[in-house]
Structure formats: C-alpha cells, structure tokens
Amino acid sequence: MNIVPQLYDESNFLQQKDANELFTSIAEEFRNRKVKSVIDVGCGTGNVTADILRFTDCDKLIAFDKSDSMIEFARQRHRNAKISFQIADICDEWSKLKSDINLNEEVDVVFSVHCLHWITDKAKAIENISKMLKPGGQCYALLFFWSDILPLQEQITHFPKWNKYFSHLEKSDVTTTDKCLSPGKQRRRSSAPFPVYLRSDEQATINEWKSLCDSSGFSETQVSVKKSVFCFDDFTGFKDEVTSLCHFLRYIPDTLKQEFLNDYFDHVKNCYTSDQKIHPKVELRYECLIICATKSANKETVQDQ
C-alpha cells in the first residue's frame, strides 16, 4: 500500500473512532490494571498510537509500521519519551522483526488497528504477535472486513479508459453477477486493498483467525464481526479518507492520477452516495473483524525461537 501520510493523518477519523470504540469496550478490564508495555502493529502516522498511550498509560509503547514515510511522519508528530516508532514488517522472520523493533522483553498487550487486512501472511503475523507477548498477555486487533464500496474499485478498473493500467493484475475465475460488469467478465483479485475483494464468508473468516490464534499459542480467542456506518461531514472528508487509502492509484501514471480519482469519485457519486438523503453528509457502510486473544499462561517464552 502507498498511503500519503499527511492526507491520511488529516482524514483517518473513521480509524480513530473504531479504535476508541474498541478501547471503550475493554475499559473495564483495564480499569485497575497496570500495563507496563504495549506494542502497536501498523501504527501509521501515530494518532491512534497516542490514543493507546492515553488509554493504557503504559510505561513503554513500541509502535511500528512497514512504511518508512509513515514512521518518519509519526516521529515528527508524536515526540514522547514513552513511544518508540520503528520501521518493521509484521510478516518478517521473527529474528529480524525482533531486532527491527528493539524488543528486549515480551510485552503485556499488543494492539493493531486497521492494519492486518493489508497483509497476506496471516499465520506469520499471528505467530509473531504471540512471540511479542508475555504468557497471559493479550492481543486486540481490529481489521477491515468488508465495505459495499469495495466493488466500485473493481468496476473502475474495467472502465475502457482505465482498463489497460490494470490488465496485469491476477484475475479470478468468478463469473460476475455484478451489474456494472458485462456478463462473464472476470474479476481482478488485486485491484482492491484485499487479495480478493468479494465479501468473504463471515463464519469461515472467523474460524480461520481463531484457528491461526489457537495454533500460535493463544487461548480464549474471540473473533467477531462488527457492522458500522461512518458519517462524514461532507463529500470532501469522505474523498480524502478514501483517497489516502487508494491502493490502486499506484498503477496509474502520475500525470493521470487526478483524472482517475475524478472518474472514480463520479462513479461513487452515481452508484453509492446518490441515494443517500443526508446531503452534505456521506455515509460509509463497512464491517470490521475484532480479534481478542490471550496468550496461554503456561506457554514457554518463545522470544528467542
């Protein structure tokens, strides 16, 4: 993904709201608990990281992200002796990841907000998260599961004007029932931020994450899907948030990016927001997966494996 840090930082109200709802839902568990150390996986520009610090008041918070520009931005924006921002990939081999984030001791809690849907190696990510935690430590991950706006991204890749920029992407063999695609047209798997943009089977996805957690030393894993609507004050706010995460923009030459975005948002206006009667506000309907898992207390430390 190629997020523009400044734009993302100014427009990620949806992610901040989701993070704060997650904190509210677990506040009782944390009320009388001293949390010493926390890791934030995929911290982006750090404004959710700062909220984590306010929520837990931990002594040490390691926040890391694969993107060097996000970390550069976060370091400038959030200067706090308790937070250490590092460049690292949650899917790397453990020895490299551990060294990249300067981890000397396992931590009490791992948070990850709106990150894990971007990764392809879920098993590695969960295994690494388990290794970061003390026995009895907890992981709270919130990730994007689905939005009914995603099919529009697929549709624009098939517009005659833009089709050539996406022709190299892998195609799935699903025959479309999508009214905006001609019958029989194949779908592209990689135009959206997700490997497959079609809505995944909810229970199968829950079971998959549960089983990954179970095989990585977690117990008491709960995975649920939360349906949400985020209301943007106007179309500009909505556009900024969606643009800042616009994964498929990278396939378009720089000189045509703005034109592409204009066409995309015209399409969104025609197919998504036209029936919303709340002008100038815009609603985004989406669903998140929430994973709460506790590392088995009797697990040996795996830090050096």
Ligand SMILES: C[S@@+](CC[C@H](N)C(=O)[O-])C[C@H]1O[C@@H](n2cnc3c(N)ncnc32)[C@H](O)[C@@H]1O
């Ligand atoms: C939508 S942003 C969320 C940022 C922040 N957690 C928030 O809620 O605002 C997703 C972040 O995940 C990061 N990311 C994606 N894949 C990653 C990986 N494999 N390892 C670490 N970070 C990753 C991206 O670089 C991006 O900054």
